[in-house]
Amino acid sequence: MGYLPGIVQLLILQCWCLLIITAMPLDFKGNICSNSNDCNDNTTYIWHQIHNKITELASGARHLFEKYTEVQGLSDKVDQICDPVIVHFPKFNATNSSEKEKAIELFSIFSYVSTALSNITNLQNKISSKKTPLLNELEKTFSGVKGILSNLSCFLCKKYHVTHVSVHYGPPLPSGKLPQKAHGCKVLKKYKHFIHQAVNATIINQLYESGTQNPSVP
Ligand SMILES: *[C@@H]1O[C@H](CO)[C@@H](O)[C@H](O)[C@H]1NC(C)=O
Numbered sequence: 001m002g003y004l005p006g007i008v009q010l011l012i013l014q015c016w017c018l019l020i021i022t023a024m025p026l027d028f029k030g031n032i033c034s035n036s037n038d039c040n041d042n043t044t045y046i047w048h049q050i051h052n053k054i055t056e057l058a059s060g061a062r063h064l065f066e067k068y069t070e071v072q073g074l075s076d077k078v079d080q081i082c083d084p085v086i087v088h089f090p091k092f093n094a095t096n097s098s099e100k101e102k103a104i105e106l107f108s109i110f111s112y113v114s115t116a117l118s119n120i121t122n123l124q125n126k127i128s129s130k131k132t133p134l135l136n137e138l139e140k141t142f143s144g145v146k147g148i149l150s151n152l153s154c155f156l157c158k159k160y161h162v163t164h165v166s167v168h169y170g171p172p173l174p175s176g177k178l179p180q181k182a183h184g185c186k187v188l189k190k191y192k193h194f195i196h197q198a199v200n201a202t203i204i205n206q207l208y209e210s211g212t213q214n215p216s217v218p
Pocket residue numbers: 042043044045048209210
C-alpha cells in the first residue's frame with residue numbers, strides 16, 4: 001500500500017495542472033483587486049480604454065469567426081452546425097442596467113470568453129502545429145480580452161470596490177474533436193454578437209465627458 005500516497009499525489013498534481021491550464025487566462029488569485037496598485041486612478045479614463053479595446057475586438061470578430069469556419073471546413077454548414085442556441089454563454093443585460101452591473105457582467109463574460117478562447121486554441125494546436133492565420137487571430141483576440149479583463153478589474157476595484165465576480169463556465173466541453181469544433185464555432189458566433197452589443201453598451205458613459213470630441217459615435 002506504500003505506493004498509494006504517490007498515486008494520490010500524482011492525481012492531485014494532474015488535477016492541479018488541469019486547473020492551472022484552465023485558469024491560466026488571467027490570475028486574479030480570487031481577488032480582483034490583487035493588481036490594483038498598477039491601476040490608473042482615473043476611472044473615466046479606464047472606461048474609455050475598455051470601450052476602445054472592445055471596439056477594436058469588435059472590428060476583428062467577424063474575421064475571426066470566418067477564419068474559424070473556413071479552417072474547420074464548416075463555411076457552408078454554418079447555419080446547421082454553429083447554431084448557437086444551445087451553447088452556454090453568459091447573459092449580457094446590454095440595455096438597461098447600471099454601469100456597475102454592466103461592468104460586473106462584462107468581467108464575467110470576458111472571463112468566460114478567455115477560457116473558451118484558450119480551449120479553442122488548445123484544440124487548434126492539437127490539430128495543427130503550424131502557426132496558422134487562425135491561431136494568429138485567436139492570439140490577437142485573446143490578448144485583447146486579457147487587457148480588457150485587466151482594465152475591468154481596475155475599474156471595478158477602484159470605482160466600486162468590487163473584489164470578486166463569479167463566473168459560470170458552463171458544462172464541460174463535449175468529447176471528440178468534431179463536437180469540440182462545433183462547440184468552438186457556436187461560442188465564437190455568440191461572442192461575435194456579444195462584442196458588438198458591448199461596444200454600444202460601453203459607449204453611454206462617454207456622453208458625459210467633455211463635448212470637444214465625440215469618439216466612435218458615427
Ligand atoms: C480622466 O480622464 C478623462 C478621459 O480621458 C479626462 O477627460 C479627465 O480630464 C481625466 N480626469 C483627471 C482628473 O485627470
